[in-house]
Amino acid sequence: MIGQHLLSAADLSRTDAVQILDTAAELASVTDRSVKKLPTLRGRTVVTLFFEDSTRTRISFELAAKRLSADVINFAAKGSSLSKGESLKDTALTLEAMGADAVIIRHPASGAPFRLATAGWIRGSVINAGDGTHEHPTQALLDAYTLRRHVRSGTGDLSGVRVGIVGDILHSRVARSNVELLTTLGAEVTVVAPPTLMPFGIESWPCSISFDIDDVLPSVDAVMMLRVQAERMAGSYFPNEFEYSRLYGLDSRRMELMPPESIVLHPGPMNRGVEISAEVADSPRAVVVEQVRNGVHVRMAVLYLLLGGLPESTTGELHEEGQVG
Amino acid sequence: MKPARTVLDAPDIARAVRRMAHEILESAKGTESLLLLGIPTRGVHLAQRIASEIATIEGSEVPFGSLDITLYRDDLRLREVRALEQTNIPVEGIDGRIVVLVDDVLYSGRTIRAALDALADFGRPAAVRLAVLVDRGHRELPIRPDFVGKNLPTSQAETVKVHMVEIDNEDSVTIQQASA
Numbered sequence: 001m002i003g004q005h006l007l008s009a010a011d012l013s014r015t016d017a018v019q020i021l022d023t024a025a026e027l028a029s030v031t032d033r034s035v036k037k038l039p040t041l042r043g044r045t046v047v048t049l050f051f052e053d054s055t056r057t058r059i060s061f062e063l064a065a066k067r068l069s070a071d072v073i074n075f076a077a078k079g080s081s082l083s084k085g086e087s088l089k090d091t092a093l094t095l096e097a098m099g100a101d102a103v104i105i106r107h108p109a110s111g112a113p114f115r116l117a118t119a120g121w122i123r124g125s126v127i128n129a130g131d132g133t134h135e136h137p138t139q140a141l142l143d144a145y146t147l148r149r150h151v152r153s154g155t156g157d158l159s160g161v162r163v164g165i166v167g168d169i170l171h172s173r174v175a176r177s178n179v180e181l182l183t184t185l186g187a188e189v190t191v192v193a194p195p196t197l198m199p200f201g202i203e204s205w206p207c208s209i210s211f212d213i214d215d216v217l218p219s220v221d222a223v224m225m226l227r228v229q230a231e232r233m234a235g236s237y238f239p240n241e242f243e244y245s246r247l248y249g250l251d252s253r254r255m256e257l258m259p260p261e262s263i264v265l266h267p268g269p270m271n272r273g274v275e276i277s278a279e280v281a282d283s284p285r286a287v288v289v290e291q292v293r294n295g296v297h298v299r300m301a302v303l304y305l306l307l308g309g310l311p312e313s314t315t316g317e318l319h320e321e322g323q324v325g
Numbered sequence: 326m327k328p329a330r331t332v333l334d335a336p337d338i339a340r341a342v343r344r345m346a347h348e349i350l351e352s353a354k355g356t357e358s359l360l361l362l363g364i365p366t367r368g369v370h371l372a373q374r375i376a377s378e379i380a381t382i383e384g385s386e387v388p389f390g391s392l393d394i395t396l397y398r399d400d401l402r403l404r405e406v407r408a409l410e411q412t413n414i415p416v417e418g419i420d421g422r423i424v425v426l427v428d429d430v431l432y433s434g435r436t437i438r439a440a441l442d443a444l445a446d447f448g449r450p451a452a453v454r455l456a457v458l459v460d461r462g463h464r465e466l467p468i469r470p471d472f473v474g475k476n477l478p479t480s481q482a483e484t485v486k487v488h489m490v491e492i493d494n495e496d497s498v499t500i501q502q503a504s505a
Contacts, residue, residue, distance in 0.1 A: 019408065022408075022409075023408070023409050026393070026409040026410075026411065026412065027409070029412060033446055033447050034446065034448050035445070035446035035447075038396045038397070038446075039396070039397060039442065040396040040397075040401065304396075304406070305406055306406075308396075308401055308406045308407075309401060309402065309404060309405045309406030309407070310402060310403065310404055310405055310406075311402060
C-alpha cells in the first residue's frame, strides 16, 4: 500500500505505482455510468490548499474528491488569511481543527508538502499538487496512465518504452516527477533542453540527456512538451520565444520525424506557437485533452488508496509541538 | 485444528449449477431480458457457468458480467484499503432487465446490500434476483436468496470455502471447524 501521504513520485515503488494506475483504470468506468458518483469517501473532508494559481489541477482534484463523495473545501492564497501573512503552520493548525482528512497542497517552495506532512501539525494525509521546482507526482501518474493506454497497444507495460521530455527541465516539477516515475515503471527517458534550462546535477538523474530535439524524435514512443514558464523566466535563459520555438518547439515538420504510432503529451496550459505549434496541438496524435480526463481518474485512485481504508489517525498520534485540542 | 470437511464435490456443484440455471430460466420465463452479474472473484466464474448452462438448455446466449462492490462496502474504514476488482457491465446495460446477482457464499448479506447500492448507480433493473452456491445463514440484514445451490447450516465460528477450478484448481465446498 502506498502509505499515508503522496509527496513525491520518487517515493513510489513500481508495485505502488502500478496499483495506483490499475485502480485508476477501474475508477475510470464511473464516468460511463448514469450516476457518476461513488459513496466511498462519504463523510471525509478534503482540503485543497493552493498557494499558487492553478485552475486545472485544483478542479481536477476537486472533481475527483466529489466523485468519491468527499466534502471539499477550497483554500486559495488570494483573498484568504494566507494573503494576510499567515504562516503555513497556523494554516495547518486551522485545517486540523476543522477536521481535514486530507490536504492537497500546492506551494511555490520546494519541500512545503513534506514539511506539512512531517511537522506534526496535522493528522490527515498530505498530497503534493506541485511544490516549487521539486515534484508534481499526480501529473506524472496521469502521464504514465495516458502512456499505458496508448503505447504497446495499450497493454499497460511501460518497460523499454522511450519517452522524450522537451523544454524547461530546470524549472519543471513535471519533468522531475516524470523522470522518477517513468524510470520506476521501466521506461527509458531522455530529457531535451537548451543547456541553460538543464538543472545542475542532471547527470545524476536516471535519464539520458540531449540538446538536440531532432536527434531524439525519430526513436521515441512518446514526446512530452513542457510549457515555457514565463513566470519563472526572471533570468535570461534563451534570447527570445522565436528562437526557442525554432530550436526546441514541436511543429508538423518535427512531428514527421517521430514514428507513426508515437504520441504527443503536454501538461497544459499550452503556449501555442512557442513549445508546440497549433497544427500539432490539434492533431489526433496530441493526447492533451485525454490527459486532463485521465487526471481525474488518477486523482480518484490516489484519494481512494490514501483515504479509503482504516484511518491512519487511529494509529498515528500527533507529535512534536503541534498538539491540537 | 480439525481438517476441513468437504460438503460439496465437483459433481455436486455441477448438478447444483445446472438446477439453478433451470430455476432462473423458469422464474424469468426464458432468456429474453435476463442478465447475470457475478460478484468477484468466485461469483464471476459461477455466473459464467450458469450462463453456459443456460445456453445449453435454451440454445440462446445470456449476457453476463461482473460487479465489484468494494467501493460500496460498509466496512471500508475498518480495514486496510482494499484493491479493486473488475466491474464489467454488458453493453446492453441493466435498465429494464432482470438482473441476477451471483455470489459464492451468502452470509451476513452485507455484500449483497453493497451490490444493490452499486446497481442503483448503473441504472434501474426491472427486478433484481439473487443466486448463491451456498447459503450458510447468519444474516445481519433483511436479505434472502432466490436461488440456492445448497443450504448449509453453520456456526459463526466455522469457515465455509468455495473452491473453483478457474482459481483453485478444483471444484469443492469445504467447511472448517473452529479451533477449540
